[in-house]
Amino acid sequence: MSETVVSTRQPAQSSSIGSIRSQQNSQFGLENVANLVTPYAVRVAATLRLADHITDGATDVPTLAQRCGANPKALRRLLVHLASYDVFTERADGGYDVGPVGQQLRSDHPMSMRVLLDLDSFSGKADLSLSGLLESVRTGEPVYPAQHGKPYWEDLVSSPAMGDSFETALDTIVNFSSRSLLRGYDWSTVKRIVDVGGGSGAPLIRLLKKYEHLQATLVDFPQMIERARRNFEAAGVADRASVTPGSYFDPLPPGADAYLLSEVVDQESEENAVRILRRCAEAAGDTGKVMLLQTPVTKSNRAVMTALDLRMLTSVGGQELSVEQYRELFAKAGLKLDTTYPASNITTFSVMLFVCSAA
Template identity: 35%
Template sequence: MSALRALAGLATAMALRVAVTLGLPDRLLGDGPPTDELAVELDVDPVALGLLLAHLAELGVVERTPAGYRTTEYGAHLRADAGNGLADLLGLDAAGGRAELAYVELAHSVRTGRAAYPRRYGQDFYADLDEHPRLRESFDRQMTHRFRAHIPRIAAAFDWSRFATVLDVGGGQGGLLAAILLAHPGTRGHLVDLPAPAAEARRVFAAHGLEGRAEATAGSFFDPLPAGADACVLFDVLHNWDDEHADRILGRCVEAVHPGGRVLVVEGVGGLRASSASDLDMLVIFGGRERRLDEFRALGASHGLALDDVVVLTDHRCLLEFRLTAAG
């Protein structure tokens, strides 16, 4: 029973998020400032701040000093400059931390099968990013960090050299496409994403000397895509959407590839490389899910796509290779 209560407790989960939001791991250096002074600096209640710091000390995130509290080596992993992405994932003023608060509406998602995010914030996740540039910036940083360790393995674990041209749909800041092109000098690439990430992708391509082989176009994957690619890649895209929207995205990819082309879906697959927690994240935040193979087959079949191969890329992702059949 005590183990179940510990699993269900919100005190620690929220204490860590508030600590990151207030920047405590970054501020509590040296001997640490007195709590009263810190409360004035942060414009928070000193008694309540003391309660928060006491719990963080119990967790080992901070430790008492003669002056106040300081961040421990363990707690330093929560610093904004730690390089692990946790600050953007946990901070309540960042896209990741804000999104996770939608879990308070999980019951709504279970009852309806719809995202909880719009119920809490009045609009969907992506509309929220569009309205708040700081959220967009934190989301782009979070995605860049999330993919950093996986991209080299994805670029190396599949024979991308089979394709003369690769269209990366919803490709963010261009990390995956750049890695593919660097590993396969005979391949050219084209990325499509919203204006801000597309602009950053151009900078990434230029930094890697890929201007002559890679381009980035600002656009939506719900609109017509640049045509004629040998392969169209969807990296962690479809699981963010319900079946209706996923079907529309896949339809645009089918329009974009030439008749002998391939549509490549890279993401977690239910029953193979996806966690139950990730499934709930997709549901609560986006109204999506980590689809199983039979669901991917059904989604592809409606566009004349046949699932030719499933390649395990990492502990969390597979590559599903779809071939456009004559019916498509």
């Protein structure tokens, strides 16, 4: 039998057609990654709480429209589009159920994303600043202040919808990131901790509940401090947790053993991040530690973290960094990185505790 030699080379034309086809078929094809309609439609569904209303029994479009204050014809057009992505599914009677992809739009889902996608929430509103990405890429500055008349954090503390959703979401996020705070580090060596930009107090509450010898001070804007004070009382740790209203760009309460910056440094420009770290370093002196709770950019989380990085750019002017870039940032503030404690082995957001001391 003679051997048949099969050439593996394809004619140039068919190879490029093949590559266009494979791009079109790929979930990362340009049309898919450039699609603005579906993400907006999902966020409108979240804001109108469509999945909650449907779960409560409002499956026909006129009732659904009445419950969420929408135009019935326009609402049907939204549902028809989202049904092609299985966010909702059309029923035999012409109404809609929540589809497999839409389950996380339900508020009662254990991994609910409803609040994060709600266009009035702290997160949905920040995401809308991406419409100014072109301007941010041109200038390197956030567009949120020009879009909303004030910087993001000022807007958040003066808006109950943003503030309440922020607190709810932080609680879930902190639940997850506090693993790295609680695990690894020997907290018995810390008597007093200052949580800088401590928000509603969720990370501190976890620490104070576990370590009864700890005394804590939380620094944040006055409106945020009130939330933290209420939460400390409700958690039964108010006798060991004081609050100091103020800005982290100003001098911090001195002499504590640890200064914690949890999810703060990535919310600021490099210049401002160094200013905050310098404030912590000066208050910590030669003996205190400066600690960061952050998710660094790694090879495995690059797609998620670079998306977050662009959100930071347009909304608050912040940035997401790798461990090496954090190390360089600490050096600019006169700090050296002693140790990192990897958080959890739960993949995407591998939060780390960075522990620094005076260089």
